[in-house]
Amino acid sequence: MPNDRLSTTFAALADPTRRAILARLTAGEATVSELAEPFEMSMPAVSKHLKVLERAGLIERGRQAQWRPCRLETAPLREIDDWLERYRRFWEASFDRLDAYLKNLQREENSSVRKK
Amino acid sequence: MPNDRLSTTFAALADPTRRAILARLTAGEATVSELAEPFEMSMPAVSKHLKVLERAGLIERGRQAQWRPCRLETAPLREIDDWLERYRRFWEASFDRLDAYLKNLQREENSSVRKK
């Protein structure tokens, strides 16, 4: 919960409900009730999730009568994309991919053996 | 704190200490003490951060005598990169960038007016 921008953005994205809300908003604006509909949780809970997204700058809210339509704001996602840049070279070379693939295979084998 | 992979990764990245550790590891493997050195916090605290990174699959740890060298693992970052894909079209067209820029200007004007 540090308050620098990147931490706030990552924290906001570290919840599947909030990511689902963002995904829904790629289809266009939606009201709070519409956003809440797919989830088995109370409206105040959704309201809190929206506040987290808003404070992170991932959504903006307008006003139309008693509705507060939400829309997606991608600036913070762009910042994450920029942050990732530094790490891309570690996977973009194809030999790195192969290497990772092999390590992954190995790791999965190990863990399934352990689980037995 | 949900336990799906994306949430775990985002949560791990939502802390500046942990991101600094990852950044350090782009320069190569490092021991726990080496990683701890720049921070004003106890070793156990760093150890906990490393455990969070390890559980997220962002680092792997080896053994050399009494040292546990850590190295970067980028697979989870790749997953974030993939997740971002869906949102890229919202900022990649140049008119979107201009649009965002104008909205931003507007918002800043509004909020400074409100603050007066």
Place this chain on the structure above:
DNA sequence: GCGATATTTAACCAAAAAGTTATTTAACGA
């Protein structure tokens, strides 16, 4: 085997996250 070094684990604490229910605010429509 013993002392030193590197790291983890245990036990604890304060603050924050994520949910609840009940209440309040805001705006509509008749």
Place this chain on the structure above:
DNA sequence: TCGTTAAATAACTTTTTGGTTAAATATCGC
């Protein structure tokens, strides 16, 4: 103005996070 609908806020609870200090574990060098 009154009832209804949409949403936010208040007050509260439980769990998680991120830190602490003190103790335990593992491995080296001798």
